[in-house]
Structure formats: C-alpha cells, structure tokens
Amino acid sequence: MYTNTIKTLRQIIHEIRCTKPQGSLKDNSFIRYLFDQYRIFNTTDQQVCKAKDEVLFTANAYLCYLRSSRMQQQIHDQYHGKGERSVKETANIVGFKLPHDPK
Amino acid sequence: MAHVLKTLQMLYTGTTYNISKRFYAVRKRFYRKTGILFSDGKYEITLDQRKLKTPKGNLFVVNSEPLALAVAAEWDAQQDIIKQSNMHLNTLCNTAIDNPNNLTKYDMVNYILNYLDTDLILFQSHENDELYQLQVAEWDPIIQWFCDQFQADLQKSRSMDSPVISSETKAVVYRQLMSYNLECVHGYVYAIDTLKSVILAMACVERFLTPERAALLSRLEEEFQLQKWGRVEWAHDLNQQDQQARVSATILYIYFNSTSWLKNSKTTV
Missing domain, CATH: 1.10.3580.10 (ATP12 ATPase)
Known part of the structure; x- marks a missing residue:
C-alpha cells in the first residue's frame, strides 16, 4: 500500500512537471498542498481508516485526469489538420525535393 | 500580376506561408502566476492580480480548497494559448456557478x-x-x-x-x-x-x-x-x-x- 501511494505521488508530480517544462516546482502551491496532505494522512496510514482508501482513490483519479488530458492533447496535436500543406511539406511526404534544395 | 507572382512564390518557397492559420479567436496566456484566495469561507482563483470570473461574469468561487488548487493548476498548465475546452474542472465549476439553463x-x-x-x-x-x-x-x-x-x-x-x-x-x-x-x-x-x-x-x-x-x-x-x-x-x-x-x-x-x-x-x- 505504501509503495502505491508514493508511486501515485511521484506520477502526479511527473504530470505537473510535464505541463511546466521549465521553472522550479518548489514554490508551486499545489505541490505544497499535495505534500501537506500526504504528511497528514501518513499518520493515519496504519489505522483502520475509511479515509485512507478515499485519499488514495482521489489521488489516483487526479492522476488519471492529468495523464488523460495530456495524452489527449498529444494525440490531438499530432493528428489535427493544419489546413493546406505547403509545397515543401507535400514534397517531403512523397520523398521529393524542391529544385533549389541541396541533393 | 506582380501580386499573383508574389503569392505563387510565397506558396512555392513555403517559408512565409502560414500553414497553421486558425480561423477562430484564441486567447493568449496573459498572466504569469496563478493562486488561490480564501475569503468569506470560500476559495477564489487569482491570475496574477486578477480574480478569475465565470463566462457570465460572476466571481469564480468554490467551497473546497483542493478543488480551487486543482483549477488554479489547470490555469497554470496552459502554455502560450489558453485552451478552455480542455479544462474540465473549470468547466464544471462554471456550469454550477452560472447555471446557464437555470436548472434546479x-x-x-x-x-x-x-x-x-x-x-x-x-x-x-x-x-x-x-x-x-x-x-x-x-x-x-x-x-x-x-x-x-x-x-x-x-x-x-x-x-x-x-x-x-x-x-x-x-x-x-x-x-x-x-x-x-x-x-x-x-x-x-x-x-x-x-x-x-x-x-x-x-x-x-x-x-x-x-x-x-x-x-x-x-x-x-x-x-x-x-x-x-x-x-x-x-x-x-x-x-x-x-x-x-x-x-x-x-x-x-x-x-x-x-x-x-x-x-x-x-x-x-
């Protein structure tokens, strides 16, 4: 169980890092909140506690949200039509070169 | 004639021809930092100094701190262009606050x-x-x-x-x-x-x-x-x-x- 929770935390941080390629996450209020919650529920980890599963479930749902949104955006960016292709792009698709391109 | 030739040349070289032209208005990211505020027992979102509002112009308020943080994180995750269609948490909050169909x-x-x-x-x-x-x-x-x-x-x-x-x-x-x-x-x-x-x-x-x-x-x-x-x-x-x-x-x-x-x-x- 313990490894599961840590894994989820690491993956959430990974997803947040993906959205912010540059810059430090140290002063990110969301990450701070996340760590606070993990510390709070750390103490109740081993007790019989309904909230325990709830917290993990919620963390996993959030992870799913972040990851699915990112994947969806990635697929969209890759395949979304961008209007008419330029002559050069069309030539590239069929493996031709333009007259003035180097051989 | 010269104009046509120039256009043809632009098409041919493909350098100045903008292929990723979009025909609807996009909003650029106009803020640097996002955060949340606590007032009157509710949470609000801030984009730099501005407070986030809903499409109807109401103040964006939610009751839960993690929800506010998640929405702030959504806004923070936007790159150059704000894509509101992918911000599902924000959309849900907006719908509940504005209640555009006046549903009970x-x-x-x-x-x-x-x-x-x-x-x-x-x-x-x-x-x-x-x-x-x-x-x-x-x-x-x-x-x-x-x-x-x-x-x-x-x-x-x-x-x-x-x-x-x-x-x-x-x-x-x-x-x-x-x-x-x-x-x-x-x-x-x-x-x-x-x-x-x-x-x-x-x-x-x-x-x-x-x-x-x-x-x-x-x-x-x-x-x-x-x-x-x-x-x-x-x-x-x-x-x-x-x-x-x-x-x-x-x-x-x-x-x-x-x-x-x-x-x-x-x-x-």
Missing part, C-alpha cells in the same frame, strides 16, 4: 431518473453472442453491485424494449441523489452524459470503479469491435483519453463538493 436539483434528478430507463449497461446485445458473453462478464457484476448497494431490482434487456425499472428502485435512487448538494448533481449529469450510464457513474462515485475502468466499460462494445477491425489512434485513443479525463474530472468534482474530510482531518491531527 429536482429537474436534474428527474433527468437522471429518466436516463436510468435507457441505461447503457442494461441494454445487452442480441445479435452477437460473443459480445453478449463479454457484456455479461463485464457489466453484470456492476448491475449486481448496484442492486446490492441500493436494495434495488434491475432487469436488463436484450431487445428494443426498455427494461422495466420499479418505482421502488427509482425512489431509492431519487433519495440518494437528493442527498447531494446542487454542485454534485451537476457533476452527476455531466458524468452520466459522458458515460451514457447512471449505474456506471454511481459505481464510480462510490469508488467501486476507477475512472479508467468506468470509461472502459462504457466503451465495451467499441473495444470489442476494435479487436476485429483494428485500432485507429486519432479516433479511438483520442476518444478514450478524452472520456477518461472527463470522467475523472467529474469524480474529483463530486468528491470535493460532497465531503469535508480534508478539513476535519487537519483539525484532528
């Missing part, structure tokens, strides 16, 4: 109860036995869970006739839904429209199913057909990820609006 809780609960008659997982295939077996294996445990949870009796259907749902079952579901607040019922409607199933949505909110699993079960027939006809990334994968994102956002939304465990635990620890 009774309206929405009635809508959900009517939806139960045409619930996805109560209609099972009568043409393809292989698919039917898959549906029995995957969907029937969820129907069983629902019956146990709410002491209900649900009959599934294998024809065009809609299954008969007793008024007792509807009364139980009615009571269950009415115990939630308005925001949560908004969330439920969104989840049900996404999953096409009241039962799957309730199983997901009650933590019997993860959002991924609920989305998979909702797309069961599609997945079954994919095994035979092949998978296309830009249609099926896109659809799957979109649905997962929507479902998980709704689950978070309902959860944050229906419980106060985070606050309680802070005071007790």
Whole structure:
C-alpha cells in the first residue's frame, strides 16, 4: 500500500512537471498542498481508516485526469489538420525535393 | 500580376506561408502566476492580480480548497494559448456557478431518473453472442453491485424494449441523489452524459470503479469491435483519453463538493 501511494505521488508530480517544462516546482502551491496532505494522512496510514482508501482513490483519479488530458492533447496535436500543406511539406511526404534544395 | 507572382512564390518557397492559420479567436496566456484566495469561507482563483470570473461574469468561487488548487493548476498548465475546452474542472465549476439553463436539483434528478430507463449497461446485445458473453462478464457484476448497494431490482434487456425499472428502485435512487448538494448533481449529469450510464457513474462515485475502468466499460462494445477491425489512434485513443479525463474530472468534482474530510482531518491531527 505504501509503495502505491508514493508511486501515485511521484506520477502526479511527473504530470505537473510535464505541463511546466521549465521553472522550479518548489514554490508551486499545489505541490505544497499535495505534500501537506500526504504528511497528514501518513499518520493515519496504519489505522483502520475509511479515509485512507478515499485519499488514495482521489489521488489516483487526479492522476488519471492529468495523464488523460495530456495524452489527449498529444494525440490531438499530432493528428489535427493544419489546413493546406505547403509545397515543401507535400514534397517531403512523397520523398521529393524542391529544385533549389541541396541533393 | 506582380501580386499573383508574389503569392505563387510565397506558396512555392513555403517559408512565409502560414500553414497553421486558425480561423477562430484564441486567447493568449496573459498572466504569469496563478493562486488561490480564501475569503468569506470560500476559495477564489487569482491570475496574477486578477480574480478569475465565470463566462457570465460572476466571481469564480468554490467551497473546497483542493478543488480551487486543482483549477488554479489547470490555469497554470496552459502554455502560450489558453485552451478552455480542455479544462474540465473549470468547466464544471462554471456550469454550477452560472447555471446557464437555470436548472434546479429536482429537474436534474428527474433527468437522471429518466436516463436510468435507457441505461447503457442494461441494454445487452442480441445479435452477437460473443459480445453478449463479454457484456455479461463485464457489466453484470456492476448491475449486481448496484442492486446490492441500493436494495434495488434491475432487469436488463436484450431487445428494443426498455427494461422495466420499479418505482421502488427509482425512489431509492431519487433519495440518494437528493442527498447531494446542487454542485454534485451537476457533476452527476455531466458524468452520466459522458458515460451514457447512471449505474456506471454511481459505481464510480462510490469508488467501486476507477475512472479508467468506468470509461472502459462504457466503451465495451467499441473495444470489442476494435479487436476485429483494428485500432485507429486519432479516433479511438483520442476518444478514450478524452472520456477518461472527463470522467475523472467529474469524480474529483463530486468528491470535493460532497465531503469535508480534508478539513476535519487537519483539525484532528
């Protein structure tokens, strides 16, 4: 169980890092909140506690949200039509070169 | 003539021709930092110094701190252009705050109860036995869970006739839904429209199913057909990820609006 929770935390941080390629996450209020919650529920980890599963479930749902949104955006960016292709792009698709391109 | 030649040359060289031209207005990211504010027992979102507002111009306020933080994180995750269509948590909050259709809780609960008659997982295939077996294996445990949870009796259907749902079952579901607040019922409607199933949505909110699993079960027939006809990334994968994102956002939304465990635990620890 313990490894599961840590894994989820690491993956959430990974997803947040993906959205912010540059810059430090140290002063990110969301990450701070996340760590606070993990510390709070750390103490109740081993007790019989309904909230325990709830917290993990919620963390996993959030992870799913972040990851699915990112994947969806990635697929969209890759395949979304961008209007008419330029002559050069069309030539590239069929493996031709333009007259003035180097051989 | 010179103009035409120039255009042709532009097309030919492809250097100045803008192929990623968009024909609708996009908003550039106009803020650097996002944050949340606590005032009058509610949370607001700030984009630099500005307060976030809803499309109707109301002030954006939510009751739950994690929800506010998640929405702030959504805004913070935008790159150069703000893509509001992908910010599902923000959309849900906006809908609940603005309530553009002026829906009451009774309206929405009635809508959900009517939806139960045409619930996805109560209609099972009568043409393809292989698919039917898959549906029995995957969907029937969820129907069983629902019956146990709410002491209900649900009959599934294998024809065009809609299954008969007793008024007792509807009364139980009615009571269950009415115990939630308005925001949560908004969330439920969104989840049900996404999953096409009241039962799957309730199983997901009650933590019997993860959002991924609920989305998979909702797309069961599609997945079954994919095994035979092949998978296309830009249609099926896109659809799957979109649905997962929507479902998980709704689950978070309902959860944050229906419980106060985070606050309680802070005071007790």
